[in-house]
Structure formats: structure tokens, C-alpha cells
Amino acid sequence: MTPAPDTAPATASASGQGSPDRPDDVLTVRNLGVTVGGRKLVEDVDFTIRAGERVGLIGESGSGKSLTALSVMGLLPDGLRATGSVRLAGVGHDLVDADEARMSRVRGKEIAMVFQEPMTALNPTMKVGRQIAEVLLVHRTRPDRASARAAAVDLLAQVGLPDPAAAVDAYPHQFSGGQRQRVVLAIALANDPALLVCDEPTTALDVTVQARVLDLIVRGVQDRRSAMLFITHDLAVVATACERVMVMYGGRVVESGPVQEVFTRPRHRYTRGLIGASDLTAVDDRGRLATIPGSVPPAGRFPAGCVFRNRCAHATEACATRPDWVPTGPDSGYACFHPVAESGVRGTAVPTNQEAGRG
Amino acid sequence: MIVRLVKRIAVLLVSLVVSSVLVFAFMAVLPGDPARVALGTSASETAVAQLREQFGLDRPFVAQYLSWVHGLVTFDPGTSYISHTEIGPQLADRLQVTLWLVGAGMVLACILAVPMGILMAVRHRRPSGLILSALSQAGVAVPAFLAGILLITVFAVGLGWLPANGWTPPAQDPVLFLKQLVLPVLSLGMVQGAVLTRYIRSAVLDVLREDYLRTARAKGLRPMRALVRHGLRNAAVPVVTVLALQLATLLVGAVVIERVFVIPGLGSLLLDSVSNRDLIVVQDVVMIIAMAVLLVNFLVDTIYLMIDPRLRGGSS
Numbered sequence: 017m018t019p020a021p022d023t024a025p026a027t028a029s030a031s032g033q034g035s036p037d038r039p040d041d042v043l044t045v046r047n048l049g050v051t052v053g054g055r056k057l058v059e060d061v062d063f064t065i066r067a068g069e070r071v072g073l074i075g076e077s078g079s080g081k082s083l084t085a086l087s088v089m090g091l092l093p094d095g096l097r098a099t100g101s102v103r104l105a106g107v108g109h110d111l112v113d114a115d116e117a118r119m120s121r122v123r124g125k126e127i128a129m130v131f132q133e134p135m136t137a138l139n140p141t142m143k144v145g146r147q148i149a150e151v152l153l154v155h156r157t158r159p160d161r162a163s164a165r166a167a168a169v170d171l172l173a174q175v176g177l178p179d180p181a182a183a184v185d186a187y188p189h190q191f192s193g194g195q196r197q198r199v200v201l202a203i204a205l206a207n208d209p210a211l212l213v214c215d216e217p218t219t220a221l222d223v224t225v226q227a228r229v230l231d232l233i234v235r236g237v238q239d240r241r242s243a244m245l246f247i248t249h250d251l252a253v254v255a256t257a258c259e260r261v262m263v264m265y266g267g268r269v270v271e272s273g274p275v276q277e278v279f280t281r282p283r284h285r286y287t288r289g290l291i292g293a294s295d296l297t298a299v300d301d302r303g304r305l306a307t308i309p310g311s312v313p314p315a316g317r318f319p320a321g322c323v324f325r326n327r328c329a330h331a332t333e334a335c336a337t338r339p340d341w342v343p344t345g346p347d348s349g350y351a352c353f354h355p356v357a358e359s360g361v362r363g364t365a366v367p368t369n370q371e372a373g374r375g
Numbered sequence: 376m377i378v379r380l381v382k383r384i385a386v387l388l389v390s391l392v393v394s395s396v397l398v399f400a401f402m403a404v405l406p407g408d409p410a411r412v413a414l415g416t417s418a419s420e421t422a423v424a425q426l427r428e429q430f431g432l433d434r435p436f437v438a439q440y441l442s443w444v445h446g447l448v449t450f451d452p453g454t455s456y457i458s459h460t461e462i463g464p465q466l467a468d469r470l471q472v473t474l475w476l477v478g479a480g481m482v483l484a485c486i487l488a489v490p491m492g493i494l495m496a497v498r499h500r501r502p503s504g505l506i507l508s509a510l511s512q513a514g515v516a517v518p519a520f521l522a523g524i525l526l527i528t529v530f531a532v533g534l535g536w537l538p539a540n541g542w543t544p545p546a547q548d549p550v551l552f553l554k555q556l557v558l559p560v561l562s563l564g565m566v567q568g569a570v571l572t573r574y575i576r577s578a579v580l581d582v583l584r585e586d587y588l589r590t591a592r593a594k595g596l597r598p599m600r601a602l603v604r605h606g607l608r609n610a611a612v613p614v615v616t617v618l619a620l621q622l623a624t625l626l627v628g629a630v631v632i633e634r635v636f637v638i639p640g641l642g643s644l645l646l647d648s649v650s651n652r653d654l655i656v657v658q659d660v661v662m663i664i665a666m667a668v669l670l671v672n673f674l675v676d677t678i679y680l681m682i683d684p685r686l687r688g689g690s691s
Contacts, residue, residue: 091592094500116597124595131593136586139605140685150604151594187684203594 040067042210042243043088047100048112050083050092050267055316057096058083058267065211067105070237070244072254072275074290075264078312081247084264085213087112088245089129090119105210125155128204130233132216134197138188144199145184148172151206171202175232194225201233208240215247230257251294255279260347263287266313266323273348283344283355286324322353330354376687379680387673394665395447399440402658408432412652413456430456443655447662457653465644466659472542473640476559476632477625483564484571484621491568492575497602499580508576514569519628523562523635530558540637559636563628567621574617578610585609611682619675623668 043065050058058080065071073081087098090111102111107122114122123129131137138147148171149164158164165184172180175198177191188196197217204212214233218226234257237244246258254261255275262272263284271284282288289308292298298306310327313319322339325331334353343349410426411418427433431442446452452462491507498504531539538555545552582588583606591601630642641660648656680686 089593091589120592120595120597122595123593129593131586131590133586137590139587139591139609141608141683142605150591150596154595189685200590203590 041065042067042069042105043245044103045084045088045101046103048084048087048102049099050080050087050096051099052096052316056267057315058087061100061264061267061269063262063269063272065243065245067210067243068238068241069260070234070246070258072258072261073245073247073264074249074251074254074261076249076290076312078315079264080267081264082215083267085129085215085245085247088211088213089123089127090114091123091129121155124151124203124209125157125207126209127211127213128207128209129213129215130197130200130204130217133220134193134200135220137200138196140188143185143187144172144191145169147188148184148199148203148206151203155207157207167206168202171206172199174205174236175199175202176228177202192225194221194229197221197229198232201229201236205236205240205242209242211243211245212237213245213247216249217246218253219248219250226253227256233257251279251291263290266318267315268323268351270324270352271348271350273345277345277348281356281358283342283350283358284324284352285328285330285354285356287350288356289327322351328354376680379687380677383673383676387669390669391666394669395444395662396440398658398662398665399436399443402654403436403439405654407652407654409456409652409654412654426456443658447659452659453655455653455656457651457656462656462659465656466641466663469639469641469644469660470663472638473626473629473633473642475545475556476563476629476638476640477622479556479560480563480567480625480629481618481622483560484568485618487564487568488571488575492572493579493602493607495572495576496579496583497599499576507572511569511572511576514565515573517566517569519562519566520631520635522566523559523632526558526562527635540635542636542638542640555636559632559638562635563625563632567625567628571614571617571621575610575614578613579606581613582606582610608682612679615675615678615682619671622671626664626667 041064043063045061045063048058048061049056061080061084063071073084075081083092083096086092088102088111090098092098098112100112104111104122104126107126109118111119111122138144145165145168148168149158149161152158152164152167153161158167168184169180172183177183177195177198183191188199191199197220201217212233217233218230221229230253233244233246236242244258246254248254258275260273261275261278262269263278263286264270265286271278271282271287278287279291282291286308289306292306293308296305300306308327309329313326319326319336321337322328322331322335325335328335332354339351339353341349341351342355408423408427410423410430410432414423414426424433431439434442443452450463452466454460455462491511495504495507495511499508527539530537537557538551539558541555543551543555579602583602585606587609588601588606591605592598596604626641629640630645632638633640633642634646641663645657645660647653648660
């Protein structure tokens with residue numbers, strides 16, 4: 017079992033059935049799994065996010081990070097099933113296996129989500145003002161259409177859309193990708209959610225607008241004291257937006273900890289590889305950028321034991337059994353038999369958001 | 376928006392002209408002289424020449440074409456070579472009958488297909504969806520005329536609930552009109568409805584996979600409400616296209632159904648005129664059907680503009 021990175025491993029799953037462990041815990045995920053048919057796509061994921069905390073979830077495509085986010089939202093695609101427990105502060109029921117009626121009261125109000133692809137996330141046949149107003153009217157946070165529309169104008173102003181009063185009457189195709197993502201963000205922030213889930217919200221955007229949208233997201237959650245779960249494969253984005261990071265691979269959390277710590281002193285071999293691959297200044301003796309050898313296996317085809325062992329240069333026979341979680345602090349730990357030595361590691365600088373300067 | 380509409384009207388006019396030329400040219404190159412046909416093989420050359428002159432068949436093709444078009448545009452297509460009756464009132468009568476058939480058939484098809492298609496899409500993984508799917512598949516496989524004959528056998532001959540055939544104008548006897556309309560409309564509408572159901576199912580399935588539907592659910596809309604508010608309008612775009620194509624096939628289907636139910640519609644007129652070699656009437660009926668198809672396509676283009684704001688363009 018991979019225990020909660022930020023709680024004592026022994027008590028983690030025991031408390032999973034009840035309400036969140038501590039008063040300021042917003043999201044408590046215990047033993048989360050996602051299965052399709054008999055295959056496990058996500059396995060034993062445990063974590064907690066506290067009020068106002070911004071947590072990054074990183075990993076390559078196929079590592080299970082989006083499925084983790086969708087499980088929290090209760091929006092897994094048809095045929096996929098979540099197991100375990102997902103509790104949200106202030107919500108009296110478990111979000112895993114909750115019925116639609118209950119989940120629809122939580123979605124858009126307590127938990128909101130910003131999706132990866134702004135070009136397709138909005139209804140092309142509905143004016144954006146109505147799309148924003150809808151989330152206010154559905155949850156009755158505004159009494160009528162007129163006040164919801166006024167609130168929509170206000171929200172569009174908050175996300176920095178030029179001429180918000182006119183923008184509410186425009187259709188999505190009249191905006192650029194960055195502007196559309198601002199509209200999606202306005203919808204997500206409309207009801208001041210306790211938790212904002214972002215699934216690669218800047219990946220599809222031009223680099224020149226990535227930093228600005230990222231800044232808006234961070235400011236939006238800070239203003240509302242909302243917690244954030246931020247999924248990305250871009251380490252620089254995590255370093256800019258998050259305080260804590262979890263590294264996922266093969267459907268499991270393999271390492272977690274404060275951003276500074278994980279990025280400068282990674283312990284798991286996979287994290288180390290990921291950081292090495294993100295360093296665009298370091299080249300090998302043939303002048304090539306560092307990569308992680310091999311590729312991510314298809315879902316459910318990861319090796320038994322340590323999921324990373326077939327791509328890991330340090331793997332031994334011991335790795336055929338599953339490594340235990342090694343806590344290294346209240347919020348950090350890793351699951352590796354052959355961790356990067358704690359001392360003498362070449363300190364890799366925290367990647368910075370290279371777009372920040374251009375924004 | 377106005378510019379687009381004007382463009383589409385221009386396209387409609389051009390296609391009307393092109394199709395009229397095609398219809399005329401096709402009839403002109405057909406072997407067989409209408410005057411000779413009208414008078415029979417025993418008529419003398421001079422009599423035939425006289426009739427040719429009377430019908431204006433001795434004029435150049437361009438002049439003949441222009442006077443034909445002029446007749447259509449002024450709703451005065453002249454008299455038949457064969458029956459020597461006015462074609463105009465006949466066409467109007469027959470068109471009315473066929474419009475009743477096709478219109479009611481289309482309405483029935485939509486009433487059946489819209490809820491069925493949506494239900495099949497929403498339940499596509501459940502047994503109820505599969506059963507509906509199989510039913511509609513069977514419906515697609517049955518040709519309209521066969522459905523008509525089966526319906527006659529069961530409801531007219533077997534149970535005697537409804538008349539097997541015939542036509543009464545609604546003004547004359549509304550009850551009998553409706554009774555006689557039921558079976559032909561059922562046979563047209565059920566088959567078209569089955570086809571339409573499958574298109575609606577796949578359009579809704581496509582929309583269900585769209586990101587904006589997930590966004591709608593992430594806002595807190597329940598699945599059905601998300602589909603109704605955000606999905607159906609988007610699903611309507613491909614369905615409207617199919618609807619236009621179906622109207623064309625319904626017109627053709629009506630030709631056969633009118634035969635089965637002995638209904639004096641445009642289709643019956645067409646078939647009668649073909650067997651009588653009444654070429655001018657054939658030409659007019661074919662042109663009316665072509666015009667109907669073009670007009671429906673024009674309407675569909677206009678409906679697109681209403682459904683999808685992306686097509687309106689330049690409004691920002």
C-alpha cells in the first residue's frame with residue numbers, strides 16, 4: 017500500500033472511512049483505485065489537500081493523473097470504476113460511488129474543474145455569458161437570470177477578459193484559446209469552490225499566454241482560499257503554481273513532498289529522470305538532451321512490483337516486489353528500493369517558468 | 376448573416392436553372408417524337424408536322440426551353456399533348472396530395488425518431504438500448520412498400536379497421552380523409568423514422584462524448600439535463616442534414632406508396648405520364664420534385680445558420 021504522503025501511513029486508511037482527518041483538510045483521498053474490466057489503471061492513491069493548499073500532480077501521459085482528477089470529480093468515462101474513498105470537507109458522503117443527484121450538488125459548487133482543451137470545453141452554440149450564468153443558477157447561488165448575468169460580467173472582468181460587458185453576449189468561437197480558457201476558469205471559480213481541479217489547463221495554450229492564464233488561476237484560488245489540485249506534465253508550471261507536488265507513474269504515487277525539496281533533491285529514480293528530462297541545459301557527451309529510456313507502457317501493462325523497474329537503470333531483483341512507502345517528512349516520501357542518495361546529489365535547480373518573463 | 380443568406384439564395388437560383396436545363400435536355404434527347412406518340416404510328420407525316428407546329432416542337436430548343444420555363448414560372452404550364460387537359464390545375468391537385476403524405480410521414484418519422492434516438496444513445500450500453508437498436512435496425516431493413524402491403528394485410532384486410540386504399544380531399548370528408556391517410560403515412564413514416572432514429576442515435580452519441588458536455592456536468596448539471604441544454608442543439612446539425620436527404624427519399628418513396636394505396640398524388644401522375652408517354656407532364660413533375668429537393672436544401676442551409684453561430688461569421 018502506498019500510504020498518504022502527508023499523514024502517518026498507519027492511520028491513513030483507517031481514518032479514510034470517516035470525515036477528513038483534520039479540520040483544515042479539504043480533500044482526503046484514501047486508497048483510490050480506478051479499474052476497467054479487471055485492469056487497474058490507478059492503484060492505492062492516498063493524499064490530503066488542506067484549505068488553500070496548491071498541490072501539483074505530475075507524471076507522463078498514461079501515468080493515471082487525469083483519471084485521479086476525474087475520480088475526484090466523479091466524472092470517469094463510461095466503463096471505468098473508482099474504488100476507495102474520496103471525502104470533501106463539508107460534504108456528508110463519500111464522492112466515490114455517490115449517485116448523480118448527490119454529485120451534481122457537489123460539482124461546480126464545492127469542486128470545480130478546469131479542463132485541458134479550451135477549444136472544445138465550451139458549448140459552441142451558447143453565448144458564454146449564459147454558460148457562466150448557468151453554473152450560478154443551477155446551484156441557486158444567484159436568484160435570477162439578471163443577477164447571474166451581472167455576476168458573469170463581473171467574473172469575466174476578474175479573469176481579465178477585455179470588455180466583459182460585451183463578451184457575455186459573444187459565442188466561444190469568437191475568442192482565442194487563451195480567452196476561452198479564461199471563460200472556463202470563470203465558470204470554475206463562479207461559486208467559490210473549496211477545491212479547484214485543473215487538468216493541464218495551460219498545455220493547449222500558446223506559450224505566450226500560458227503564464228498569464230497560470231497566474232490568473234493561482235490568483236483566483238488564492239483570492240478564494242480555495243485548495244487546488246493541479247495536474248500537469250510541465251515541471252516548470254508546478255514550480256510556479258504549487259507548494260507541494262506528487263509524482264505519479266503507472267497509476268501510483270511514487271514520490272511526494274514540497275516542490276522545492278522534490279525538485280532539488282528527488283529520491284525516486286523516476287522523479288530524477290523526469291527532472292533530468294526537463295532540464296534543457298544539460299546534455300550528454302553527444303550533445304543530446306537527457307531522456308528517460310523506454311516509454312510508458314499501455315494502461316494496465318506496467319510491471320509487477322515497482323512499476324518503473326523496466327525503465328530504471330538501477331532496478332534489481334528486489335524491485336520485483338512492491339516497494340514500501342518511505343516517509344521522509346510530514347508531507348513527503350517515496351517508494352523506491354534504490355533511492356537517489358540523500359547527500360551528494362547534484363542539485364538540479366528548480367525549473368522556472370520560462371514564459372513568466374514574456375507574459 | 377445577410378450576406379450569407381443572399382449567397383445561399385443565389386446558389387438556390389443557379390441550381391434551379393441548372394436542374395431545369397438538365398431536365399429539359401434529358402427529355403429532349405429521349406428518342407420518340409411527342410407528336411408522333413400523341414397521334415399514333417398510323418398518322419400521316421403532315422398531321423404530325425401540324426401537331427409539332429401546334430405544340431411549338433418545331434422551334435429551336437432554346438425557344439422551347441424558355442417557353443417551358445416561362446410556363447412554370449407563371450404557373451401556366453400549358454396543356455398535355457396526350458390528354459389535351461390543362462396541366463397546371465392537375466399538378467396543383469396532385470402536389471397537394473403528395474405534400475400531405477410526405478409532410479405527415481416526415482412528422483411521424485420525427486415523432487418516432489427523436490425520443491427513440493435519444494433514448495438509444497443514452498442507454499447504448501444497457502439492454503433496453505440494444506433492444507431499441509435492434510428494432511430500428513429491422514425497421515431500416517423493411518422497404519416502405521412492403522410495410523404498406525403488410526399494414527394493408529393486417530389492418531385493412533385482416534382487422535378491417537381502416538380502408539385499404541383511396542383518397543378523399545380533407546375538405547370533402549375529413550374523417551374519411553384521416554382514415555385513408557393513416558396506413559400510407561404509417562408505412563412511409565415508420566421506415567423513415569427507423570432510419571432517422573439511427574442517425575439521431577449516432578449524433579447524440581457523438582455529442583455525449585464532447586468535452587462541453589463534460590464541462591456541463593462538471594458545472595453540476597445532471598446527465599439528462601446537460602444533454603438537453605447543451606447537447607441537442609449541437610446534435611441537431613448533422614440530423615438536419617439527414618432530414619433534408621430523407622425528404623428527398625420520401626418524395627421518391629411516395630411515388631411507390633401512392634401506387635400501393637391507389638392515391639392520386641404526384642407519384643401516380645408521374646408513373647401514369649411515363650406509361651402514356653406524356654413527356655411534357657413527366658418533365659413538369661420531375662422539375663417539381665427537383666425544385667422541392669433544392670428548396671428543402673436551401674431551408675436546411677438557413678436552419679444551419681440559426682443552429683450554429685459559428686456559421687454566421689463576422690458578427691464579433
